[in-house]
Amino acid sequence: MSLPAAVLWDMDGTLVDTEPYWIAAEHEIVEEHGGTWSDEYAHQLVGNDLMVSAVFIKEHGDVPWEPERIIDELLLRVVARVREHVPWRPGARELLFALRDAGVANALVTMSWRSLADAVVSALPEGAFDAVVTGDEVAHGKPHPEPYRAAARLLGVEPSDCVAIEDSPTGVRSAVAAGVPTIAVPHVVVVPEQAGAVHLDTLAGVTPELLAQHAATARGTA
Numbered sequence: 001m002s003l004p005a006a007v008l009w010d011m012d013g014t015l016v017d018t019e020p021y022w023i024a025a026e027h028e029i030v031e032e033h034g035g036t037w038s039d040e041y042a043h044q045l046v047g048n049d050l051m052v053s054a055v056f057i058k059e060h061g062d063v064p065w066e067p068e069r070i071i072d073e074l075l076l077r078v079v080a081r082v083r084e085h086v087p088w089r090p091g092a093r094e095l096l097f098a099l100r101d102a103g104v105a106n107a108l109v110t111m112s113w114r115s116l117a118d119a120v121v122s123a124l125p126e127g128a129f130d131a132v133v134t135g136d137e138v139a140h141g142k143p144h145p146e147p148y149r150a151a152a153r154l155l156g157v158e159p160s161d162c163v164a165i166e167d168s169p170t171g172v173r174s175a176v177a178a179g180v181p182t183i184a185v186p187h188v189v190v191v192p193e194q195a196g197a198v199h200l201d202t203l204a205g206v207t208p209e210l211l212a213q214h215a216a217t218a219r220g221t222a
Helices: 019-032 039-044 052-059 065-082 092-101 114-121 146-155 168-178 208-220
Strands: 005-009 105-109 132-134 162-166 182-184 197-199
Touching: 005 092, 005 146, 019 039, 019 052, 019 065, 039 052, 039 114, 039 168, 052 065, 065 114, 065 132, 092 105, 092 208, 105 146, 114 132, 132 146, 146 162, 146 168, 162 208, 168 182, 182 208, 197 208
Parallel strands: 005 105, 005 162, 105 132, 162 182, 182 197
Antiparallel strands: none
């Protein structure tokens, strides 16, 4: 079975386990302004465009800042934690390196902004990703298909010839809508079954060849 033309990676919760960092930052910002935050609220934001999340935090956490400042404060706190420790998800780096060794292109497709993406990418060997698409560089964030279409375009490949790896319902919807066979590896939130996607419990032990088999299954469910 032939390998995919490219693998399009979500970042938060898929490549790195940064969701606890985001949730902690949300709690801090809301509570510093006398509000209360819940994990239920936090889980509603997983995979979202940051502007969408910031508006939600402002409205539900009674934070007086404008959404742009909320985003800046979230990123400052999460980037600082990532620079102290990058919490890789099981099997993610190993699969990324195996794909590169096999000559498969890789792109990072994240709704986090460039500052956080750069902090994660800088912790990997140079050239680990052939392209990076971030939430501050697209007009429409996930679940819109634009981020995944943009990544395929940057790599010069067809979306249908790629594989996306995602952990959130929002991200899975984005990739599937872009026509990318998708592997869902749920982490913090439940990901509903969806045509065009297959579920795995973990990336640990997944090889490029096994990933290609799962992608073929995902294509068959579309």
